[in-house]
């Protein structure tokens with residue numbers, strides 16, 4: 001089916017509310033993180049993850065990005081601890097980027113926009129039977145956001161933690177999917193330290209097509225949603 005929404009003027013983030021009223025919800029993502037306004041929470045624990053190299057199955061164009069889809073029929077690749085209660089099962093990972101290396105991340109830090117952003121998506125497999133059910137619940141999903149800045153980088157394996165920076169310091173807040181259906185079911189864990197990608201890698205992101213087969217080729221030059229109102233939310237920091 002043709003995508004009802006996208007990132008162009010006629011179907012982009014500014015008009016998503018017409019089809020998805022949750023766009024104006026009270027826990028939307030991404031947000032602009034202001035490090036002076038975050039609050040250190042001593043009860044937050046370090047992140048704990050264990051990823052099985054055989055979990056990733058396919059890489060595909062999901063319309064709003066390219067995503068690496070994982071086998072989530074059993075608890076082989078999970079994220080635990082951090083701000084979470086229980087364990088969250090790896091579902092997929094994907095990136096967001098912009099039309100140039102100057103911006104493209106979804107979360108911003110102190111007004112700083114990064115070249116891109118990696119999202120590693122997990123669902124609460126202790127409380128819910130599947131991803132789609134979990135995606136409807138306020139504590140259903142846990143997504144690790146990794147900021148990507150432009151430059152040279154080498155990474156060689158599928159293990160998502162190979163894309164994590166050396167420091168696992170993070171901010172956390174309650175938010176939503178950043179693309180329709182914009183479900184407000186996400187506990188966001190945004191790592192403070194960015195990773196790096198080369199300009200060529202970022203240009204390759206932009207070569208992904210958002211047009212359907214047989215249609216004139218149209219490149220997905222940008223797939224980042226701007227920051228949304230914080231409303232009545234606090235961002236907590238794992239680090240001082």
Ligand SMILES: CCOC(=O)CCc1ccc(S(N)(=O)=O)cc1
Nearest residue numbers: 119121132135143176177178179
């Ligand atoms: C219930 C069906 O919902 C989906 O398929 C959503 C998939 C989906 C997962 C995560 C994200 S993000 N950018 O917030 O990490 C967006 C979309």
Ligand SMILES: [Zn+2]
Nearest residue numbers: 094096119178
């Ligand atoms: Zn995403």
